[in-house]
Amino acid sequence: MSGELTRRRFLAGGMAAGASILSARIQGAGQQAAATSAAPDQANWIVDSHAHLKHGDAARTEYSPEVIVDTMDKVGIAKSVVFAMSTTTQRSIEMAERAVKKYPDRLIPYVYALPHYERPVIKEIERALSGGLFRGIKIHVGECTLADYVIDPVLKLAGKRNVPCLIDLGGRYADAKRMAAAFPETKLIVAHMGRYLSTDRNLIDQFIGLAENCANVLLDVSGVVVLEKIVEAVRKIGSTRLIWGTDGPHEKPDTVGFARTELNKITQLDLPEQDKRNILRQSIVGLLRL
Numbered sequence: 001m002s003g004e005l006t007r008r009r010f011l012a013g014g015m016a017a018g019a020s021i022l023s024a025r026i027q028g029a030g031q032q033a034a035a036t037s038a039a040p041d042q043a044n045w046i047v048d049s050h051a052h053l054k055h056g057d058a059a060r061t062e063y064s065p066e067v068i069v070d071t072m073d074k075v076g077i078a079k080s081v082v083f084a085m086s087t088t089t090q091r092s093i094e095m096a097e098r099a100v101k102k103y104p105d106r107l108i109p110y111v112y113a114l115p116h117y118e119r120p121v122i123k124e125i126e127r128a129l130s131g132g133l134f135r136g137i138k139i140h141v142g143e144c145t146l147a148d149y150v151i152d153p154v155l156k157l158a159g160k161r162n163v164p165c166l167i168d169l170g171g172r173y174a175d176a177k178r179m180a181a182a183f184p185e186t187k188l189i190v191a192h193m194g195r196y197l198s199t200d201r202n203l204i205d206q207f208i209g210l211a212e213n214c215a216n217v218l219l220d221v222s223g224v225v226v227l228e229k230i231v232e233a234v235r236k237i238g239s240t241r242l243i244w245g246t247d248g249p250h251e252k253p254d255t256v257g258f259a260r261t262e263l264n265k266i267t268q269l270d271l272p273e274q275d276k277r278n279i280l281r282q283s284i285v286g287l288l289r290l
């Protein structure tokens with residue numbers, strides 16, 4: 001949670017200039033959607049590609065699909081990619097299935113891959129993907145090793161099934177490089193542009209460089225605090241390979257305030273509107289063929 005404080009402080013400082021006209025418009029659309037509680041209208045086109053039914057924090061915090069969708073309504077988010085972590089692959093499947101059954105038009109599930117050398121979980125992942133409901137795989141280095149004999153079967157399956165892997169690498173550039181080169185058919189979405197809340201510009205540059213060299217690498221901008229690196233990445237790899245997500249829900253200050261702050265992070269960037277639209281929607285829509 002101390003990381004969270006750092007993040008809030010940083011973002012608050014970075015956004016002292018105030019909300020842009022566009023973000024005000026988006027928030028207005030969100031309030032409208034909340035008031036009617038109806039399905040999102042056309043103005044409400046944002047997609048959150050990174051939302052947790054269960055987090056990887058110390059408390060292993062869980063959020064109900066009701067809270068996630070209520071937050072989406074108030075912020076103006078049309079759809080969210082949801083997944084659970086800090087649990088088994090099987091339970092991540094059950095949690096996501098339950099959530100999506102309740103909100104089939106709003107939530108898009110990823111399966112959580114927790115492979116172990118004694119328990120590969122490939123069969124469970126394969127079953128989840130073969131049903132067509134699950135559109136991607138979440139991997140977190142804090143909970144599983146990226147050793148080739150453990151992770152490669154998962155990456156290979158993702159390529160075969162043409163679903164992306166959203167992978168939190170905790171800054172492990174060498175592992176990312178190996179995986180991207182070994183599985184060119186597998187789309188790797190690098191969470192947080194390499195490492196959560198990183199201020200290490202050299203590290204971020206390495207991951208942008210990886211995306212420049214490997215067409216199968218995309219960058220998730222959630223938990224990114226050096227905002228000019230997002231602009232730089234757009235210039236180097238194009239906005240269609242950058243993907244927005246909240247990495248929420250979070251309670252600080254509350255789930256709606258948190259998501260709006262993450263949204264404003266993109267809307268206030270000095271970028272053409274089309275690039276913002278790609279980051280906030282089109283990149284993930286294209287990738288998941290929504």
Ligand SMILES: [Zn+2]
Binds near residue numbers: 050052247
């Ligand atoms: Zn996350």
